[in-house]
Amino acid sequence: MILPEKENTFLLRKRDGSVEENPHIEGLKVVFKNKTGNQVILYEGAKFENTKIIIGDNSKLEIKATTTTGIRNSQFVLEGGGGHHVFIDNGVSIQGAIFLCKSGENLGINIGKDVMISDGVLFQASDIHVIFDIYTGEIINRYPDEIVIEDHVWIGRNVTINKGVSISKNSIIGIGSVVTKKFEEENVAIAGNPARIVKNGINWKRDYLGSLVGK
Ligand SMILES: CC(C)(COP(=O)(O)OP(=O)(O)OC[C@H]1O[C@@H](n2cnc3c(N)ncnc32)[C@H](O)[C@@H]1OP(=O)(O)O)[C@@H](O)C(=O)NCCC(=O)NCCS
Numbered sequence: 001m002i003l004p005e006k007e008n009t010f011l012l013r014k015r016d017g018s019v020e021e022n023p024h025i026e027g028l029k030v031v032f033k034n035k036t037g038n039q040v041i042l043y044e045g046a047k048f049e050n051t052k053i054i055i056g057d058n059s060k061l062e063i064k065a066t067t068t069t070g071i072r073n074s075q076f077v078l079e080g081g082g083g084h085h086v087f088i089d090n091g092v093s094i095q096g097a098i099f100l101c102k103s104g105e106n107l108g109i110n111i112g113k114d115v116m117i118s119d120g121v122l123f124q125a126s127d128i129h130v131i132f133d134i135y136t137g138e139i140i141n142r143y144p145d146e147i148v149i150e151d152h153v154w155i156g157r158n159v160t161i162n163k164g165v166s167i168s169k170n171s172i173i174g175i176g177s178v179v180t181k182k183f184e185e186e187n188v189a190i191a192g193n194p195a196r197i198v199k200n201g202i203n204w205k206r207d208y209l210g211s212l213v214g215k
Helices: none
Strands: 009-013 019-021 028-032 039-043 051-055 060-063 075-079 085-088 097-102 108-111 121-124 147-149 188-192 195-200
Touching (some): 060 075, 097 108
Parallel strands (some): 028 051, 075 097, 097 121
Antiparallel strands (some): 009 019, 188 195
């Protein structure tokens, strides 16, 4: 698809309602791959360390205020095809993640409020390459829904979230899991490859465990 040339936008929206264009944000590098009306919109209070945004093909990335630790060691890649969107709501923390919206149309990743993401986490919004039926030649990759992580979900270390996944609020994704489908139930621990519910009726908080064990 050839997209018409259009100016890109990089904005910082401040709490007082003012807007800064092309801001310098500590710890963040933004690379516009082409001039096709891409939008990067950050909100005051969004903090970054060693993080890169690569965006092209009329895509949009919006990041609200993070926790004080912010978004570290991460990459947002939105390119190939077109019209991709990633939204990170208020109060999210990320130790190290790759958000991959690449090849396909209108791919999306939506992260809710107060989500806690560990390191080595991958959000894979599309298969990227074609799978076809050997008899008919028909492309059989299903068109993915956007990835949705609802409010207050904890995503453990080295988790892969595949295309079309959704996770309901107050849930935990166990270390090393590969999540491949939608989970409608709230307050669950999901783990394994492919990930399944391993516990119901749970919730979590950011407090460090040490002093709390056994209490
Ligand atoms: C998923 C998790 C929260 C469950 O912890 P828990 O409530 O103490 O549960 P248990 O250890 O009793 O495990 C319950 C069951 O799930 C299984 N399980 C737990 N974690 C699993 C994982 N990551 N992958 C596969 N299975 C897992 C256990 O083997 C057990 O199975 P069983 O009932 O057949 O014996 C925890 O194992 C985990 O992965 N925490 C994330 C840690 C992390 O990434 N920290 C990074 C810091 S941000």
